[in-house]
Amino acid sequence: MAPLDRLFDDLARRDRRVRFLSWLAVLLPATSGALLILSLTLHAFGVPFVAGPASGIILATVAVCASTVASAVVALRPVNLATLLYRLDAAVDGEARLSSLHEVRKTGSSRFYEEALTPLVEERSSRYAMILRLTRGARLRVLLGLVLVALVALSPWIGASLRPDRVASGPGSEGFLAAPPEVESEEELDETAEPDASEESAVGDEAVLDDVLENLRTSRTNPDDEVVEELPDAARLEEMQGDGPTTFVGFLFELSERIRNSGAAELSAEERSLISEILPEVEEELAADLEGLLNDPSADEAQERIERLLSADASFPEIDADALASDVSGNAESVGAFDPGDPQTPDGESVSPSDEEGGQGDAEGDATSREHDEEGIYPVTDFDGPEDEVPELVEAELPTEIGESGGVIEYITQGVPIEPPEGDSEDGPAYVVDFERMRSILDARTISADAYEIVQRYFEAITQGGT
Amino acid sequence: MITEKDLQRARDAFTRLREAIGTVIVGHDTVVEAALVALLCRGNVLLEGVPGLGKTLLVRALAGALGLRFSRIQFTPDLMPADIIGTDILTEEGGHREFEFAAGPVFANIVLADEVNRATPKTQSALLEAMQERTVTVRGHTYELEEPYIVLATQNPIEMEGTYPLPEAQVDRFLLKAIVRFPSIEELDRITTRNTDAEGMAIPDAVASAEDVLLARDVVAEIPVAEALRNYASRLVLATHPDSEFAPPRIRDYVEYGASPRAAIALIMAAKARAFLCGEVNVRQEDIDAILEPALIHRLILNFRGEAEGIVVADLLEDVLEKVTVL
Numbered sequence: 001m002a003p004l005d006r007l008f009d010d011l012a013r014r015d016r017r018v019r020f021l022s023w024l025a026v027l028l029p030a031t032s033g034a035l036l037i038l039s040l041t042l043h044a045f046g047v048p049f050v051a052g053p054a055s056g057i058i059l060a061t062v063a064v065c066a067s068t069v070a071s072a073v074v075a076l077r078p079v080n081l082a083t084l085l086y087r088l089d090a091a092v093d094g095e096a097r098l099s100s101l102h103e104v105r106k107t108g109s110s111r112f113y114e115e116a117l118t119p120l121v122e123e124r125s126s127r128y129a130m131i132l133r134l135t136r137g138a139r140l141r142v143l144l145g146l147v148l149v150a151l152v153a154l155s156p157w158i159g160a161s162l163r164p165d166r167v168a169s170g171p172g173s174e175g176f177l178a179a180p181p182e183v184e185s186e187e188e189l190d191e192t193a194e195p196d197a198s199e200e201s202a203v204g205d206e207a208v209l210d211d212v213l214e215n216l217r218t219s220r221t222n223p224d225d226e227v228v229e230e231l232p233d234a235a236r237l238e239e240m241q242g243d244g245p246t247t248f249v250g251f252l253f254e255l256s257e258r259i260r261n262s263g264a265a266e267l268s269a270e271e272r273s274l275i276s277e278i279l280p281e282v283e284e285e286l287a288a289d290l291e292g293l294l295n296d297p298s299a300d301e302a303q304e305r306i307e308r309l310l311s312a313d314a315s316f317p318e319i320d321a322d323a324l325a326s327d328v329s330g331n332a333e334s335v336g337a338f339d340p341g342d343p344q345t346p347d348g349e350s351v352s353p354s355d356e357e358g359g360q361g362d363a364e365g366d367a368t369s370r371e372h373d374e375e376g377i378y379p380v381t382d383f384d385g386p387e388d389e390v391p392e393l394v395e396a397e398l399p400t401e402i403g404e405s406g407g408v409i410e411y412i413t414q415g416v417p418i419e420p421p422e423g424d425s426e427d428g429p430a431y432v433v434d435f436e437r438m439r440s441i442l443d444a445r446t447i448s449a450d451a452y453e454i455v456q457r458y459f460e461a462i463t464q465g466g467t
Numbered sequence: 468m469i470t471e472k473d474l475q476r477a478r479d480a481f482t483r484l485r486e487a488i489g490t491v492i493v494g495h496d497t498v499v500e501a502a503l504v505a506l507l508c509r510g511n512v513l514l515e516g517v518p519g520l521g522k523t524l525l526v527r528a529l530a531g532a533l534g535l536r537f538s539r540i541q542f543t544p545d546l547m548p549a550d551i552i553g554t555d556i557l558t559e560e561g562g563h564r565e566f567e568f569a570a571g572p573v574f575a576n577i578v579l580a581d582e583v584n585r586a587t588p589k590t591q592s593a594l595l596e597a598m599q600e601r602t603v604t605v606r607g608h609t610y611e612l613e614e615p616y617i618v619l620a621t622q623n624p625i626e627m628e629g630t631y632p633l634p635e636a637q638v639d640r641f642l643l644k645a646i647v648r649f650p651s652i653e654e655l656d657r658i659t660t661r662n663t664d665a666e667g668m669a670i671p672d673a674v675a676s677a678e679d680v681l682l683a684r685d686v687v688a689e690i691p692v693a694e695a696l697r698n699y700a701s702r703l704v705l706a707t708h709p710d711s712e713f714a715p716p717r718i719r720d721y722v723e724y725g726a727s728p729r730a731a732i733a734l735i736m737a738a739k740a741r742a743f744l745c746g747e748v749n750v751r752q753e754d755i756d757a758i759l760e761p762a763l764i765h766r767l768i769l770n771f772r773g774e775a776e777g778i779v780v781a782d783l784l785e786d787v788l789e790k791v792t793v794l
Contacts, residue, residue: 086695087794090752099693100749110689112469116748117691 023070028145265302480679510642534673535576548593721773
């Protein structure tokens with residue numbers, strides 16, 4: 001290719017590039033600005049903007065769309081080379097030499113004038129190229145677009161930092177990421193736990209069950225969520241939520257829960273024996289705290305020691321899971337129905353723990369025995385029977401009848417803190433959430449504030465605000 | 468194919484020509500340029516001005532500097548076409564009679580049609596073929612005119628009594644129309660000095676030849692015009708039409724008919740010639756702008772309102788230049 005042809009091609013290519021960037025300088029700030037306004041508007045209305053990978057996808061989409069439109073505009077409006085060259089001529093000296101040379105080369109009308117014009121053009125070739133560059137305004141607009149894109153990228157986190165104080169508002173009235181209020185007293189707990197009539201409609205409107213479950217699912221699957229961050233690790237969570245401790249860490253968690261609920265740090269013989277077994281095998285620093293637990297410390301001191309042990313992030317020797325399970329069970333029997341969901345346990349007024357034999361028997365019998373409990377409240381303990389015999393639902397006969405079909409059999413999920421249906425209600429049997437018990441369970445589970453709120457709203461949703 | 472040597476030779480010839488005319492004609496640079504441009508473009512020039520401004524002298528100086536045959540035709544109401552183009556006359560030689568063509572004054576290289584608007588349209592139209600086709604047809608026989616050939620016609624814009632304005636078809640044949648304006652005081656001083664000294668006014672000797680002019684025409688014809696400028700010239704011409712999208716408001720108000728496509732050709736050709744005279748190797752926008760008025764001023768026909776309000780066509784062309792841009 002001749003040098004002049006290369007010059008023309010280069011100028012045409014530069015022009016396309018500059019026009020593309022010029023359009024991008026318009027489209028990028030416009031789209032990203034609109035997106036930023038949208039995210040801030042959504043935030044103002046309390047709707048959280050997407051975060052994480054979704055925001056990245058949106059940004060990429062915005063950038064791709066802006067680039068595509070700019071490319072389409074450049075492609076649909078191809079530059080007239082003759083016009084472009086004259087524009088360059090006018091910008092350089094107004095002598096129209098470049099465009100005239102292009103014309104004479106295109107038509108082949110005069111070899112003489114082509115040769116006469118070529119050196120005149122070549123000596124200005126660098127000046128022609130210099131003209132084809134983005135204007136300062138376009139460069140600033142591109143910069144503005146990038147800044148806006150960055151703001152859009154950061155807006156979810158900006159929005160998060162701008163959200164109202166989680167503690168300020170009550171249950172049911174705050175955003176789905178808000179934490180539950182801190183409860184100072186029993187009275188306050190009752191006030192906050194049971195929504196009043198004015199809140200019921202709000203709960204019914206906002207806390208749709210599917211939404212709550214979806215939020216819960218999202219919060220659990222999101223790697224950035226506080227739920228995961230606050231937990232030592234996933235294994236420990238499994239320990240906490242499983243049927244019983246299978247490792248020493250799990251044992252420590254169970255022990256911590258029991259002390260927190262009972263207010264007493266007295267260990268059972270099995271617990272002492274277990275700790276004594278572990279003691280020689282752990283490091284010196286951990287051994288000191290373990291020994292401290294054996295010395296009948298106060299509840300607070302025991303909690304501190306357990307916290308240190310758990311936070312040490314050390315690997316404890318493996319222990320016999322059956323021993324642990326029986327240990328916990330035995331301990332619960334001795335202390336009095338270790339039940340993180342039963343707030344009455346510390347007072348000794350709670351129902352008796354489900355005996356091991358009954359727990360290993362058929363579920364119906366178990367449920368029936370619970371049904372006849374004097375408190376009328378189902379104990380929410382973990383099911384201790386063999387895994388293959390553990391029913392997920394407990395069958396219970398409700399104290400009511402439906403026409404001629406006879407009694408109503410209700411299947412109740414274990415661990416859900418509800419009171420039995422009240423048969424004498426005019427509207428038929430209804431569940432009532434025991435918020436206090438639910439809160440105790442949630443506290444014992446050491447879950448995040450967000451998940452805490454989601455669970456609470458779940459129960460509010462399924463009970464229509466607690467009534 | 469022209470060469471650098473040809474270009475240089477043509478440039479030198481016209482430089483000498485200009486200098487030679489300058490020794491006789493004081494000022495009137497645009498008029499001289501118009502005459503040279505028309506000569507380079509195979510065109511004709513209509514010179515308009517009051518008597519005594521040197522129009523005839525300009526044409527004589529041009530003819531003298533070129534060493535070409537010059538003829539002057541004084542147009543009067545009783546002038547007949549045969550008086551211009553010639554006629555067959557019966558001759559007898561050795562008892563044998565035959566018609567012999569006696570060429571009229573139009574058979575020259577440079578023809579001055581003085582006060583062309585005083586002749587009748589019939590006589591005026593006798594020049595049409597000569598001006599456009601460079602041929603003359605008498606009794607079915609066509610005669611070629613010798614190149615270079617150029618008609619320079621003059622007309623008096625003031626004394627309109629007993630005149631016959633040129634028909635549009637004939638006006639359109641003139642490549643350019645140059646307005647000969649009254650000289651400035653400095654120019655007038657120089658004119659009086661030159662014409663009243665002992666030597667008096669002298670027509671210059673030939674400084675260029677017909678071959679130089681023909682060579683220069685070839686050089687000019689190949690001068691490239693950028694596509695954008697060609698498009699610019701077309702839009703300028705279109706802008707003189709009242710129904711054109713490019714027309715400025717005053718064109719819409721005062722113009723009956725705009726310039727013809729021949730005007731666009733004239734504009735481009737004249738711009739090429741001007742670029743050559745300026746020593747350029749391509750046409751620039753300023754060449755087109757400079758030549759717009761002489762190329763189009765005689766091609767716009769004002770409507771009744773324009774005539775009644777005394778609109779000056781040159782002012783309308785200024786509007787066109789302001790309205791139309793290259794890009």
